[in-house]
Amino acid sequence: MDDSKFLEASAKHPIVEGHVYKYGTAGFRMKADLLPGVSFRVGLIAGLRSRKLNGQAIGVMITASHNPAPDNGVKIVDPMGEMLEQDWEAHATLLVNAPTHEELLETYKKLASQLKIDLNTPGRVVYGRDTRPSGHSLVTALADALEATGIEYTDYKILTTPQLHYLTRCVNTEGTPKAYGEVSEAGYYNKLSEAFVRALRGRKVQGQLIVDCANGVGGPKLNELLKVIPKDVTGFNVKVVNDDVLRPEVLNLDCGADFVKTKQRAPPNFKPTPEARCCSLDGDADRLIYYWADPDSGFFMLDGDRISSLNASFIGDLVRSAGLEEELRIGVVQTAYANGASTTYIEKNLQLPVVCTPTGVKHLHHAACQFDVGVYFEANGHGTVVFSQEALRVFREKKPQSPAQKDALETLAAVGDLINQTVGDAISDMLMVEVILAHKAWSLKDWATTYTDLPNRLVRVEVANKDIFETTDAERRLSHPPGAQDEIDQCVRKYTTARSFARASGTENACRVYAEAATRHEADELATKVASIIKQYGS
């Protein structure tokens, strides 16, 4: 450990004095000019984490997802492509907030000692960034930290967030029976394309798909993927729109999955095409929303709840056709934001268990891993399906007892390769939706008939200090401040079939109120009443 080299490197990337940093739901995310010192220190943490894990590669993604262009973010990815283990969020927060370079060095060494990390053992970090121009300086700061602490690193340049998660897992499984894929961006495209063709089982995708890429990294990466997907074999006819990555100011601007979900309408620059399927990725291509924008019938959105139930329905049928319903446990994971109608449909119509967890992919992912097939999506379109090693083995090795079983097993094996199991991947989720619609010969309107959403409203409430609002029961009830939940319950009881909850946001300084009821008027009225309760308690 060369202290002078460490301090010299740190001095080039100071943190902003007086700013308190916290590793949140999506890592460190804020205005980009606050981040160079943070990126340097995340490099330190990632190197420590790799050394702690016997030199396994740790991923670092530089992105701010669906946030506007002036923001950026830095988040750490664990060896199997999953989110950073929660205990280390505190270590990251501690290191990033060390006030001086000397205190940073002292904290770094103390942390290494406390965690029993030998600073002379090898470590490895792989990283990428999205298309934000501020990413250049953050990558430089990150690399300087890795150089200063003797960590081997690979810069994969511009990637979608899910691609970085994929590469992290590939690096750590290369050459083993659990090899996740070729360790390259091309390997990602080839794996998805090959699995897409196999999962279609000779069927062709019908009609055109218009993909709004939020003027983010998903645009160029989807275009790369389309170069390797055989259009003649699959019928996959895609029109890519909003893929202007040369003008940072238009990133996520009036387009993308977050715009569609929050505004509940198509991007204004969209030319509605009757019968065309539409979908939107967000700025780092880890969220997906489907919809149609028909001049006659108007706009209809198919969000994360819909994608979840579509996957659960299709995979559940395949598992039954494969004769595996006794061997494999399938479950669906949601947060409190899931529309009550989707939960009822999954439990009653699909006969599958639904687990509710707090917001944040790390909570859903962990709960989904308790099943052999765990389907998890947040309503905003972030999610994926995870398969146990046992499930993947059975898909490959079970001897089919009939042609139907053979077909189901081979489709399940292809689906296991098609879906990016490391994290919600808008591009692989989109291919999966296209496979399912082709198997079912469904239009989006057919898909939309599976259940009818309860009218709902999501409201953002500015309060003096959001952190006084503490929740329990997977964020569905307030445990603090005293009395607030009782008042919410009194409001809800006045409606026939209504539900409402409030919680502090983990990504911005506000609270969120969700309400759903039997009618649009009741949902809006209930949301307004609960928001005023939160405003009153939060003032």
Ligand SMILES: CC(=O)N[C@H]1[C@@H](OP(=O)(O)O)O[C@H](CO)[C@@H](O)[C@@H]1O
């Ligand atoms: C209601 C909502 O969409 N909340 C989002 C948002 O979390 P909040 O803690 O609600 O700010 O950002 C998270 C990270 O992107 C995402 O996982 C989550 O679904």
Ligand SMILES: [Mg+2]
């Ligand atoms: Mg995102």
